[in-house]
Amino acid sequence: MKVVIIGGAGGIGSSAAFNLLSAQGTYEIVLVDTRPNMITSHTMDLENALGLGATADTVRGGTPEDALDADVVVLSAAVPLRLNSSRSVFLADNARIVNECLRPLREAGADFGGLVLMLTNPVDPLLTWVHRQGWLPRERLIGYTLNDSLRLRTGIAFALGVPPKDVDAWMLGEHGEGQVPLYSRVRVGGQPVVLTDEQRTAAEEYVDTWYSKHVALDSGRTSTWTTGLGTARLIEAIATGSGTLVPASVVLDGEYGVHGTSLTVPVELGPEGVRRIAAWDLPEEEAAGMVRAADRVEAGAADLTDQAVAQPS
Template sequence: MKVVIIGGAGGIGSSAAFNLLSAQGTYEIVLVDTRPNMITSHTMDLENALGLGTTADTVRGGVPEDALDADVVVLSAAVPLRLNSSRSVFLADNARIVEECLRPVREAGADFGGVVLMLTNPVDPLLTWVHRQGWLPRERLIGYTLNDSLRLRTGVAFALGVPAKDVGAWMLGEHGEGQVPLYSRITVGGEPVVLTEAQRAAAEEYVDTWYTKHVALDSGRTSTWTTGLGTARLIEALNTGSGTVVPASVVLDGEYGVHGASLTVPVELRPEGVRRIVAWDLPPEELAGMSRAAANVEAAASELTAHCATRLS
């Protein structure tokens, strides 16, 4: 499987490449970025890691046109992280980057047969906006949002005093303010668990404040390690088509009562993209959360469309 990582010189892009070295399957990894010295530095380093018996065949630097025959195009390019209270502040600036980075595959039209895995934020309105351009079907547009579920699992683990790896927890909806925690599906060691009000409040406090606390550190870095490993796991799910159910943002067409907006839902993946969206019966309050999240994404995507129309007029 050929994986082209656009933004490969950055922390998340290079972390994804590193973690992909030990993922199940065989990969040709191509790093693309506007900083050639950083790409050379990463590839020189990663080439030596291949000698440890990793699953990757090759790691090299490349150019945007390498995406044309890629099986997966990972888009992690973005404006630098700065102090903020919401990912939505990056919408217009990152839309310009997304537009430019995807230009080669968009212009290739039907000749491009790969999957776009978007990491650039705010991922849901950006993915919705790209889909509305009409050049790629929704099953081949996937947004990375696994971190939300991982943070919920961590928050629940802290509240219960158990290892996070034993917790099963899912965060659907919008990657951001419109996230929908599925407290109806919490498990520990595979067994259903109902949180007390205090435990739920503790888990919510962890999840709801994680982003603002992290950005307030002004470290200049984002969730490099988690996103890198999570991206590798999603690519592994695409490559193997194992049927593992994972959370990802995809454009919905009636699923969970949502039409035309991209939200996180449980999906099964295959090399061609989304095999199916898994339909879970959610209680009314969680379904209502999905509707509110869809309204948020719709508003942002519409704002972006109007902004781009003004800019081009």
């Protein structure tokens, strides 16, 4: 499987490449970026890791044209992180970057047969906007949002005093303020658990403040390690078609009462993209949260539609 990482010189892109070295499956990894010296630095380093028995065939630098015959194009290019209160502040600037990075694929039209895995934020309105350009079907557009569920699992683990790996919990909805925690489906050690009000408050405090606390550090870095590993796991799910359900942002067509907007839902992935969206029956509060999240994402996508950047070249 050929995986092209656009933005491969950055922390998340290079972390995804590193973690992909040990993922299940065999990969040709190509790093693309506007900083060729950094690409060379990463590839010189990563190609030596192949000697440790990594599963990848090759790791090399490339050009945007490498994406044309890729099985998966990972898009992690973005403007530099700065102090902010919401991922939405990056919408217009990152839309311009996404527009330019995807230009070769858009112009190739039907000749491009791969998947686009979007990491650039705010992922939901960007994915909605790209889909509305009409050149790629929704099952081949996937947004990375696994971190939301991981943070919910960590917050619940801290509240309960258990290891995070023992917690199974899902965060659906928007990758941002419109996130929808599914407290109705929390399991610990495989067993259903109902959180007390105090435990739920503690978990929510962890989840709701994680992003603002991290950005306030002004470290200049994003969730490099988590996103890199999570991206590799999603690509592994695509390559193997294991049938495992994972959270990802995809454009919905009536699922969860949402039409034409991208939100995080439980999906099954395979080499052809989104194989199935799991239709879970949600309690009224959680179902209403999905509709509210869709309204938020729709507002962001509509803003892009009114800008020049939204017009494909």
